[in-house]
Amino acid sequence: MNVNEIVLDILNGITGTDFSKDMDADIFMSGLVDSMATVELLLELQDKFGIDVPISEFNREDWKSANKIIQKVESLQ
Amino acid sequence: MNLIKQIDQFATENPAAIVYNYLGETNTYGELQQYSNALAARIQQLDLQPESPIIVYGGQTFEMLVAFMASVKTGHAYIPVDKHSPNERIKLITEIAQPELMIEVDGNTPAIENLKVIHSDEFQAIKHETSSFEFDDNQMVTGDQTFYIIFTSGTTGNPKGVQISHDNLKSFTDWMLSDFGLQAQPKVLAQTPYSFDLSVMDLYPTLLLGGELQVLPREQTEDFKSLFQCLSELTVEVWVSTPSFIEMALLDRNFNQQVHPELTTFMFCGEELTHDVASKLHERFPDAHIFNTYGPTEATVAVTSIEITPSILAMYDRLPIGYFKNDTLGWIELASDNDNTGEIVLSGPSISKGYINNPAKTEQVFKHDQTATYHTGDLGQRKNDGLILYAGRKDFQIKMHGYRIELEEVNHYLNLNENISRAVAVPVTDKNGKVVSLLAYVQLDLTSYLYHDFEVDGLNLKLTDELKFELAKKMMSYMIPQKFVYLDTLPITMNGKIDIKALMREAK
Numbered sequence: 001m002n003v004n005e006i007v008l009d010i011l012n013g014i015t016g017t018d019f020s021k022d023m024d025a026d027i028f029m030s031g032l033v034d035s036m037a038t039v040e041l042l043l044e045l046q047d048k049f050g051i052d053v054p055i056s057e058f059n060r061e062d063w064k065s066a067n068k069i070i071q072k073v074e075s076l077q
Numbered sequence: 078m079n080l081i082k083q084i085d086q087f088a089t090e091n092p093a094a095i096v097y098n099y100l101g102e103t104n105t106y107g108e109l110q111q112y113s114n115a116l117a118a119r120i121q122q123l124d125l126q127p128e129s130p131i132i133v134y135g136g137q138t139f140e141m142l143v144a145f146m147a148s149v150k151t152g153h154a155y156i157p158v159d160k161h162s163p164n165e166r167i168k169l170i171t172e173i174a175q176p177e178l179m180i181e182v183d184g185n186t187p188a189i190e191n192l193k194v195i196h197s198d199e200f201q202a203i204k205h206e207t208s209s210f211e212f213d214d215n216q217m218v219t220g221d222q223t224f225y226i227i228f229t230s231g232t233t234g235n236p237k238g239v240q241i242s243h244d245n246l247k248s249f250t251d252w253m254l255s256d257f258g259l260q261a262q263p264k265v266l267a268q269t270p271y272s273f274d275l276s277v278m279d280l281y282p283t284l285l286l287g288g289e290l291q292v293l294p295r296e297q298t299e300d301f302k303s304l305f306q307c308l309s310e311l312t313v314e315v316w317v318s319t320p321s322f323i324e325m326a327l328l329d330r331n332f333n334q335q336v337h338p339e340l341t342t343f344m345f346c347g348e349e350l351t352h353d354v355a356s357k358l359h360e361r362f363p364d365a366h367i368f369n370t371y372g373p374t375e376a377t378v379a380v381t382s383i384e385i386t387p388s389i390l391a392m393y394d395r396l397p398i399g400y401f402k403n404d405t406l407g408w409i410e411l412a413s414d415n416d417n418t419g420e421i422v423l424s425g426p427s428i429s430k431g432y433i434n435n436p437a438k439t440e441q442v443f444k445h446d447q448t449a450t451y452h453t454g455d456l457g458q459r460k461n462d463g464l465i466l467y468a469g470r471k472d473f474q475i476k477m478h479g480y481r482i483e484l485e486e487v488n489h490y491l492n493l494n495e496n497i498s499r500a501v502a503v504p505v506t507d508k509n510g511k512v513v514s515l516l517a518y519v520q521l522d523l524t525s526y527l528y529h530d531f532e533v534d535g536l537n538l539k540l541t542d543e544l545k546f547e548l549a550k551k552m553m554s555y556m557i558p559q560k561f562v563y564l565d566t567l568p569i570t571m572n573g574k575i576d577i578k579a580l581m582r583e584a585k
Binding site for chain 2: 015016017019022025026029030031032033034035036037038039040042043052055056057058059
């Protein structure tokens with residue numbers, strides 16, 4: 001699986017929602033991803049990609065859609 | 078000795094000791110004594126009915142403690158209500174508990190008929206009055222009198238007010254002070270809002286040991302950046318939180334024993350502590366003592382405990398909730414057709430007298446003979462040596478991130494909304510069986526204004542957003558489901574009810 005598929009898979013696992021047709025949809029809007037789900041999301045990303053998310057500089061804006069997460073993951077790899 | 082008197086005595090002897098540290102802003106035991114006496118004197122002037130409860134409304138500031146102490150010093154139980162509560166809920170609590178006074182520590186509340194209010198600006202002025210209040214042994218809350226009332230989720234949308242007496246609380250704090258290796262004058266994390274009884278686990282043991290509460294207010298914990306900034310500045314020795322909250326803290330790699338050598342005790346309650354989280358914590362803090370505890374609000378915070386050692390981690394995949402505290406008798410009420418799983422029943426001095434002004438609900442789950450008995454609705458198993466394992470719920474109550482939620486209450490509020498024709502909420506669990514979120518299956522009302530925004534096969538996030546905004550006017554935010562799924566019709570059982578079990582299977 002490529003980065004796209006893995007990210008979509010993780011998002012689907014956490015939210016039960018398929019974002020493949022709405023890669024720019026705001027995952028935080030409507031509280032679908034709340035703070036606890038954000039914790040899960042970051043843990044999964046660290047786990048699956050072996051990246052280290054600089055958590056003390058975490059900014060929701062940079063992680064708010066499938067596309068943004070993919071960009072972030074690629075920049076951290 | 079009476080708990081209030083004990084705290085007051087420590088304050089008299091150690092007025093300069095720090096009791097509260099709110100992001101660097103500190104207050105002393107002397108201030109707690111002086112301010113609460115001044116407020117107590119004012120309460121006495123109001124001529125309230127003896128023992129009528131007082132609502133204390135606010136956030137997590139030092140003044141909350143002042144208001145709690147002033148209430149119990151004058152013989153009144155306090156009802157902590159979080160400032161994030163919707164107005165509807167405050168009105169409901171007032172209708173049920175029939176208080177005569179509300180102390181508004183922080184924020185603005187709706188005007189309610191026949192309710193006296195000490196507003197926050199007035200409160201600030203009273204604090205500094207030199208009071209003639211004389212500590213009166215005969216007036217403070219004592220024995221079986223109610224000390225605090227915590228409101229919890231009720232199935233019909235009416236919350237239930239659990240009344241905890243002075244002696245209930247004393248049974249709890251005696252245990253806290255004897256069984257967890259706490260030292261004199263500890264520095265303890267205070268992260269939980271006061272409307273949630275886990276806060277009692279940090280508040281009263283700390284006050285009775287002359288310690289310092291270091292506060293991590295909700296505003297700081299909602300944003301990762303400020304959360305980790307605050308975490309790095311904490312110097313607590315004792316950590317009290319839900320397992321969910323420590324999971325968040327563990328995201329930061331600097332949260333470890335090298336950076337926080339003073340942090341040697343962790344105490345968890347409010348939801349299941351998973352093996353994952355406990356072992357990760359043990360890796361980060363190999364020398365710390367990690368305690369898992371369990372208990373319903375009705376039995377005063379917690380009644381079982383166990384230290385999670387490496388050998389316990391090696392022995393159990395699902396961690397045990399521990400052994401009953403010494404003064405409490407607990408047993409498993411087995412159903413005839415069941416192997417060894419049954420309802421956990423509790424009897425002892427920390428069992429509540431029941432729900433305020435709600436004899437029907439009280440009778441359903443409590444028995445008050447020589448000692449009080451409470452049927453928890455929790456399922457468990459008992460090992461030969463008395464160790465208790467948790468096995469879920471017998472009804473539709475869930476624990477999520479430490480919050481206790483009746484799914485029927487969630488459904489009640491969903492169905493009240495004019496945009497919704499029918500709806501039902503189901504829990505979503507992770508691989509450990511822990512509830513991680515709520516999912517609402519919604520059949521929209523075809524004539525509602527929100528229905529126009531509905532997109533077939535779309536994510537409908539904007540629609541959900543608007544719906545949640547509406548719901549937040551009446552429901553506590555933690556009860557609002559994270560995910561909404563829109564269906565043309567909900568599946569129905571043979572006898573015409575929504576088929577929750579079918580939907581729960583789908584949610585998995």
